[in-house]
Amino acid sequence: MQVENNKEFRPKIVAFCCNWCSYAGADLAGSSRLAYPADVKIIRVPCSCRVNPMFILRAFQKGADGVIMCGCHPGDCHYTSGNYYARRRMTLLFSMLDYLGVENGRTRVEWVSAAEGVKFSTTMNEFVAKIHSLGENVRLEDLRCKN
Amino acid sequence: MLRTEKEQAEIIKEISGVNTKKCMKCGKCSASCPAYDEMDIRPHQFVSYVQNGDINALLESKSIWKCLSCFACVERCPRDVKPARLIEAVRLMVIRQRGGNYLTPNEVPELLDEELPQQLLASAFRKYSK
Amino acid sequence: MQRIGVFVCHCGSNIAATVDVARVVEAAAKEPGVVHAEDYQYMCSEAGQLKIREAIKEKNLTGIVVCSCSPRMHENTFRQAAERAGINPYMVEIANIREHCSWIHKDMEEATEKAVILARAAIAKVTLNAPLQAGTSKVVKRALVIGGGIAGIQTALDIADAGYEVDIVEKTPSIGGRMSQLDKTFPTLDCSACILTPKMVEASAHEKITIYTYSEVEKVSGFVGDFTVDIRKKARSVDMSKCTGCGVCQEKCPSKKAPSEFNRGLNTRSAIYTPFAQAIPNVPVIDRENCIKFKTGKCGVCSKVCQAGAIDYDQQDEIVTQNYGAIVVATGFDTIKLDEYDEYSYSTSPDVITSLELERIMNAAGPTKGHLERMSDHKAPKSMVFIQCVGSRCADRRGKSYCSKICCMYTAKHAMLIRDKYPDVEVTVFYIDVRTPGKNFDEFYRRAVEEYGVNYIKGQVGKVSEKGDKLLVQGVDLIDNKRILMETDMVVLATAIEPNKDVRKIATMLTASIDTNNFLTESHAKLRPVESPTAGIFLSGVCQGPKDIPETVAQAGAAAVKVVGLLAKDHLVTNPCVAKSNELFCNGCSSCEKVCPYGAISYEEKEVNDHGIRETRRVAVVNSALCQGCGACTVACPSGAMDLQGFSNRQILAEVDAICK
Numbered sequence: 001m002q003v004e005n006n007k008e009f010r011p012k013i014v015a016f017c018c019n020w021c022s023y024a025g026a027d028l029a030g031s032s033r034l035a036y037p038a039d040v041k042i043i044r045v046p047c048s049c050r051v052n053p054m055f056i057l058r059a060f061q062k063g064a065d066g067v068i069m070c071g072c073h074p075g076d077c078h079y080t081s082g083n084y085y086a087r088r089r090m091t092l093l094f095s096m097l098d099y100l101g102v103e104n105g106r107t108r109v110e111w112v113s114a115a116e117g118v119k120f121s122t123t124m125n126e127f128v129a130k131i132h133s134l135g136e137n138v139r140l141e142d143l144r145c146k147n
Numbered sequence: 148m149l150r151t152e153k154e155q156a157e158i159i160k161e162i163s164g165v166n167t168k169k170c171m172k173c174g175k176c177s178a179s180c181p182a183y184d185e186m187d188i189r190p191h192q193f194v195s196y197v198q199n200g201d202i203n204a205l206l207e208s209k210s211i212w213k214c215l216s217c218f219a220c221v222e223r224c225p226r227d228v229k230p231a232r233l234i235e236a237v238r239l240m241v242i243r244q245r246g247g248n249y250l251t252p253n254e255v256p257e258l259l260d261e262e263l264p265q266q267l268l269a270s271a272f273r274k275y276s277k
Numbered sequence: 278m279q280r281i282g283v284f285v286c287h288c289g290s291n292i293a294a295t296v297d298v299a300r301v302v303e304a305a306a307k308e309p310g311v312v313h314a315e316d317y318q319y320m321c322s323e324a325g326q327l328k329i330r331e332a333i334k335e336k337n338l339t340g341i342v343v344c345s346c347s348p349r350m351h352e353n354t355f356r357q358a359a360e361r362a363g364i365n366p367y368m369v370e371i372a373n374i375r376e377h378c379s380w381i382h383k384d385m386e387e388a389t390e391k392a393v394i395l396a397r398a399a400i401a402k403v404t405l406n407a408p409l410q411a412g413t414s415k416v417v418k419r420a421l422v423i424g425g426g427i428a429g430i431q432t433a434l435d436i437a438d439a440g441y442e443v444d445i446v447e448k449t450p451s452i453g454g455r456m457s458q459l460d461k462t463f464p465t466l467d468c469s470a471c472i473l474t475p476k477m478v479e480a481s482a483h484e485k486i487t488i489y490t491y492s493e494v495e496k497v498s499g500f501v502g503d504f505t506v507d508i509r510k511k512a513r514s515v516d517m518s519k520c521t522g523c524g525v526c527q528e529k530c531p532s533k534k535a536p537s538e539f540n541r542g543l544n545t546r547s548a549i550y551t552p553f554a555q556a557i558p559n560v561p562v563i564d565r566e567n568c569i570k571f572k573t574g575k576c577g578v579c580s581k582v583c584q585a586g587a588i589d590y591d592q593q594d595e596i597v598t599q600n601y602g603a604i605v606v607a608t609g610f611d612t613i614k615l616d617e618y619d620e621y622s623y624s625t626s627p628d629v630i631t632s633l634e635l636e637r638i639m640n641a642a643g644p645t646k647g648h649l650e651r652m653s654d655h656k657a658p659k660s661m662v663f664i665q666c667v668g669s670r671c672a673d674r675r676g677k678s679y680c681s682k683i684c685c686m687y688t689a690k691h692a693m694l695i696r697d698k699y700p701d702v703e704v705t706v707f708y709i710d711v712r713t714p715g716k717n718f719d720e721f722y723r724r725a726v727e728e729y730g731v732n733y734i735k736g737q738v739g740k741v742s743e744k745g746d747k748l749l750v751q752g753v754d755l756i757d758n759k760r761i762l763m764e765t766d767m768v769v770l771a772t773a774i775e776p777n778k779d780v781r782k783i784a785t786m787l788t789a790s791i792d793t794n795n796f797l798t799e800s801h802a803k804l805r806p807v808e809s810p811t812a813g814i815f816l817s818g819v820c821q822g823p824k825d826i827p828e829t830v831a832q833a834g835a836a837a838v839k840v841v842g843l844l845a846k847d848h849l850v851t852n853p854c855v856a857k858s859n860e861l862f863c864n865g866c867s868s869c870e871k872v873c874p875y876g877a878i879s880y881e882e883k884e885v886n887d888h889g890i891r892e893t894r895r896v897a898v899v900n901s902a903l904c905q906g907c908g909a910c911t912v913a914c915p916s917g918a919m920d921l922q923g924f925s926n927r928q929i930l931a932e933v934d935a936i937c938k
Contacts, residue, residue, distance in 0.1 A: 173709040175738070178736055178739030178761075225737070226671070
């Protein structure tokens with residue numbers, strides 16, 4: 001899927017990737033030259049369970065338009081059970097964000113293994129397209145954080 | 148409206164939804180085809196003819212009327228290429244160019260024959276109308 | 278105040294072609310804390326590293342950011358360079374502007390903009406880095422090999438020859454694996470058993486090797502250098518210390534209807550059995566599902582005839598717990614199920630067989646004693662058809678997307694052997710491509726065609742149907758563009774291979790990554806092909822990808838060298854990026870302890886000086902030797918006391934801020 005080039009709107013998208021599966025999957029997408037929009041910026045964490053819901057709230061506070069978290073497939077976590085914790089935490093957080101008025105489509109959890117460069121790329125393309133369709137995120141900006 | 152063969156090839160790919168690049172040229176479609184001996188251009192050749200933009204030959208081919216639309220080639224293709232859909236798309240193109248139906252429901256009763264399997268009628272209807 | 282240096286790599290044109298390196302340098306130089314920024318052709322080169330070392334010394338840098346390839350490639354290189362220049366190696370951060378930027382974006386403006394942001398995030402993070410000291414952990418000088426096929430045997434032998442203890446765990450009653458089922462091997466036509474059996478004997482006789490057959494790995498905990506593994510020794514119902522291997526029990530056993538797994542179900546075996554004559558150990562097992570004694574309580578023939586009194590119906594499964602420094606996975610393969618390939622009549626005609634079944638038929642110890650005959654009427658065939666790529670190279674749901682790699686060669690072998698032994702049998706091979714990359718492989722295939730007169734036809738077969746007592750093969754010759762309708766006596770399907778079905782369970786236990794085809798993933802496709810990304814886990818044989826015997830043996834040796842390299846160390850340097858609790862914030866709630874998968878968190882009564890108030894509190898303490906640094910506890914902690922060094926809350930928030938700025 002190709003994202004339309006909308007010069008007016010360049011979304012800010014933060015992707016948290018676990019070191020063992022998804023970050024390696026993103027590396028594979030890179031070495032296989034599988035393009036996805038430059039709007040996605042990846043932050044490396046040791047495991048998806050390291051992602052504190054606070055990080056995601058902060059991203060939205062600072063003006064992110066979408067946040068995606070990628071981890072190892074259920075059962076394949078390098079630390080045995082980390083992604084299960086992450087999954088529960090994100091389920092709770094996302095429903096809270098939904099309640100706060102941040103659309104469900106702005107957050108996503110995806111399991112990407114180290115061998116799934118194609119999946120990483122298609123996921124990012126889809127996610128960016130989704131954010132484009134939702135437009136700019138204006139809901140959760142802390143006015144005190146704005147210059 | 149005259150189109151180049153390349154444009155026609157694109158239209159055929161669009162109508163059929165077939166990605167000819169997926170073909171690995173194993174020939175299982177032709178090997179599975181019950182009408183193989185009747186055809187001048189064989190199912191596996193349809194894929195490479197479309198890929199190479201050799202459309203005029205396909206439009207002239209008698210194969211498009213010999214195809215039984217049994218979809219054995221679609222079922223058995225290991226690469227999920229669906230050659231029968233290409234054949235159907237070429238057939239459709241010919242019918243559209245000639246601008247008429249070859250078969251209307253009213254004509255069916257007089258063609259009926261007890262020996263004929265039901266599927267033949269269904270596929271004939273698919274082939275000769277649109 | 279930190280003094281940060283930023284180093285931007287061109288990586289030849291890999292980065293510089295799509296990222297304006299000069300602009301990244303310029304933008305980075307303006308970031309707070311940055312006192313030095315430069316670019317260079319190849320930062321990872323000796324000259325590039327020298328630039329980093331010199332800048333650290335000249336500008337008194339306290340931390341550095343390298344904008345280059347993935348940290349998975351060169352993080353260590355740059356950490357070492359930093360250390361050589363006298364700063365703590367953990368004061369290094371990498372901005373991945375190659376895999377995550379230049380390689381996936383085409384627009385220079387966009388890519389440069391992104392590279393600047395990635396650099397900014399890394400600078401923001403490194404500003405908050407603190408020097409970390411790596412600890413050490415012990416290495417248990419013993420290795421575990423899961424799987425007793427040629428891959429496992431060879432790995433175990435090589436490790437044992439280097440002087441380390443090795444245990445082999447094999448699921449079936451004997452070691453030997455798939456290779457023991459093969460008749461001859463390409464491209465030199467050695468008898469498979471003749472070259473395998475000596476290795477099996479050597480492994481069983483080796484003083485450093487312990488073999489657990491009829492056993493499975495049940496549970497794995499721990500980490501590189503010190504895994505704790507529970508091995509379930511399934512009840513054999515035969516006392517291994519008493520059994521002499523005379524075989525009388527198998528002869529006298531009245532229950533002889535169980536399909537022989539070793540002969541791929543082509544004949545039957547007794548309920549008490551050894552899989553094959555050269556089995557190691559040569560001690561039978563009782564298959565309790567088929568044993569009359571276990572089913573009805575009456576029989577006991579084997580116990581009566583056993584002179585050694587080795588039969589023990591009351592034997593129970595036994596769990597052995599052992600510690601290992603390294604684990605090698607060598608779980609091998611099986612052929613795929615052909616239930617869905619109706620067009621080849623495999624399920625309906627006994628004369629349509631897989632190539633592995635043909636191996637058993639051709640083998641002197643097989644169901645037909647080595648006579649080539651049809652399984653339906655035991656008549657010798659006059660003509661045979663081989664069909665290639667059955668389930669391999671498939672994009673549909675029935676098959677596998679990969680090439681199984683071994684089929685072209687074993688089919689040439691079968692065709693050649695049949696033409697040699699039975700010159701009156703016509704042999705036809707239907708192929709899509711003949712793939713023969715390997716030493717003497719193409720020559721071997723050409724010999725089959727030119728010297729033995731095997732008829733190769735290009736074109737996949739469409740259908741095999743039964744016609745009287747013959748098989749009708751319907752295909753096309755793509756070269757002649759002609760229909761082929763051929764009557765034949767036997768059809769052999771070159772069935773795709775797939776990883777052993779248990780491998781997913783094992784990978785989960787080992788936390789080793791696995792791909793969508795259930796092959797185990799290697800750490801680096803080219804440079805670390807026998808190591809799993811999980812430290813201390815190594816890969817041997819087909820569990821990693823399709824390969825033939827010489828490749829398997831080579832990989833087995835390579836895995837063994839990696840294991841030996843690990844076991845030779847007295848201790849390992851541990852990852853210092855572990856959790857740490859701030860005892861002033863900790864309220865002793867135990868939330869972190871509950872989520873820790875390693876049991877690394879305990880609680881201590883500790884005297885705490887909280888801003889002048891001294892009191893004894895129950896606080897969390899992290900055992901840094903056990904902690905693997907996942908960070909689960911940091912999120913569970915309600916008071917923010919638990920943090921992960923190297924990936925602290927403040928560091929990650931700084932990255933988030935830098936990206937969203």
